[in-house]
Amino acid sequence: MYLTRLMYVSELTPGVDIDVPQILESARRNNAKAEVTGALWFGSNLFIQVLEGGRRAVSSTYHKIAADSRHGNIELVECRVVSERIFHKWTMGYHADTGENRSRVLRYSGHNELIPREMSPESLLGFLSDLNLSDKHY
Numbered sequence: 001m002y003l004t005r006l007m008y009v010s011e012l013t014p015g016v017d018i019d020v021p022q023i024l025e026s027a028r029r030n031n032a033k034a035e036v037t038g039a040l041w042f043g044s045n046l047f048i049q050v051l052e053g054g055r056r057a058v059s060s061t062y063h064k065i066a067a068d069s070r071h072g073n074i075e076l077v078e079c080r081v082v083s084e085r086i087f088h089k090w091t092m093g094y095h096a097d098t099g100e101n102r103s104r105v106l107r108y109s110g111h112n113e114l115i116p117r118e119m120s121p122e123s124l125l126g127f128l129s130d131l132n133l134s135d136k137h138y
Helices: 020-034 055-067 121-133
Strands: 003-012 037-043 046-054 071-081 093-096
Touching (some): 003 055, 003 121, 020 046, 020 055, 020 093, 037 121, 055 071, 071 121
Antiparallel strands (some): 003 071
């Protein structure tokens, strides 16, 4: 089994309401069964997510997400074989769009505003990894 990391960006489909706690509960339950770990950022109607695990499990999880009507303009940022997990402690870590979390954006971006489509895969992963190291996970 190849250990794989996949990262994507998507936008909340206009007019769709979401229940973040319910999404997290479902993701954590399903990811635990599939041995998938990762992290999710949601804010300003934008999702950034990293999935890690076996190639088949990560691929299956991503295809379910891509088919979910809550996601629009989904863009695969990166998918690659890796030697270790960064988010191994979290079946799905969550980071909200808070002032404290946004204060980290400039370290990884050319902007004060989080614009993931203008960030390299390395910068996006660095941003989420940095958030993962903080004491605040939901």
